[in-house]
Amino acid sequence: MALFTLVIRRTVYGLILVFAVILLNFTLIHIAPGDPAEMLAGEMGGATQEIMASIRVAYGLDKSIPEQFLIYLGRMARGDMGTSFYYNQPVTELILQRIPETLSLSITALMMAIILGIILGTIASQNPQGWFSGMVTVGSIAGFAAPVFWVGIMLLILFAYLVPLFPGFGIRTVALTGGPVIQALDFLHHLVLPAVTLAIVFLAQYSRLMRASMLDVLGSDFVRMLRAKGLRERVVVYKHGMKNAILPVITIAGLQFSMVFGGAVIVETVFNWPGMGQLAYESILRRDHPLLLAILFFSAIIVIIVNIVTDLSYRLLDPRIKGGH
8 A cells, every 4th residue: 555655646746747847848948049930941941031920820939938838738638749840740650750769778778787787886896905896996987987979989980890890870771681580680789889888877887886885785784694694605795785785776777767868869869879869859950849849748757757666666675665755
């Protein structure tokens, strides 16, 4: 019952946050410099005042921002997120075409960072003064400090051109023939470099966090008691110590999913990965307000859901947490 109450409470908080996100995004986008009518008229080949005025009327841009927001909320309540100015297609269709690629990239990168970070941090904690622990520390600092786009470009040059082990752009090989297995393997082959690029920054944080958390747990009273009972060090570390030390990593990973999702924008641009990030970048350049609002809305929904799942997972992993707060 406590878990069910927690889910309901977090869902209500999530809905309030979604409304706040919608209001903030709508306001910021519509007061930002740039005229969508001018951009559209330029695409049509003539930016005369008459053409821009007709475009504003056609897309409701001639109304005040409060009026546009109320109309937008009414459409959202009906499940209509609008039509893209540039593509002239429902924005929901455009996003549903791109969201699997972004989720596959973000989730793969996050899982890589979490798993490798836990492994490296655990091994480094066994000998805090050793050379391996020092390498993890230096590597973490370097990985955290390196800009994502720079890491992507370096990996692209190294593993796509100098040593061509992986494709440099896109999500699949053009004119590739074969069944679903061949297609899936080709997709994974294209996924390696973008996922590694996005994972490196977060791997640096998780490995350091896991190392510090393991050192704290291994120095606690219950670990000393387990060792005094004669349990093998491997059992103490990997069965009891890791289970407790992993909780902060999971919490931070859930909270940082929005950063992973945001980092995908840069990675998708570097590797020409056709996901939501690249679509968002194009919609900003084209002042495509409905499409950009929809992308931000879907992104907020995904991040909120991940945070709720992380919160629930934390309580399931740690039986000491019983409350719903």
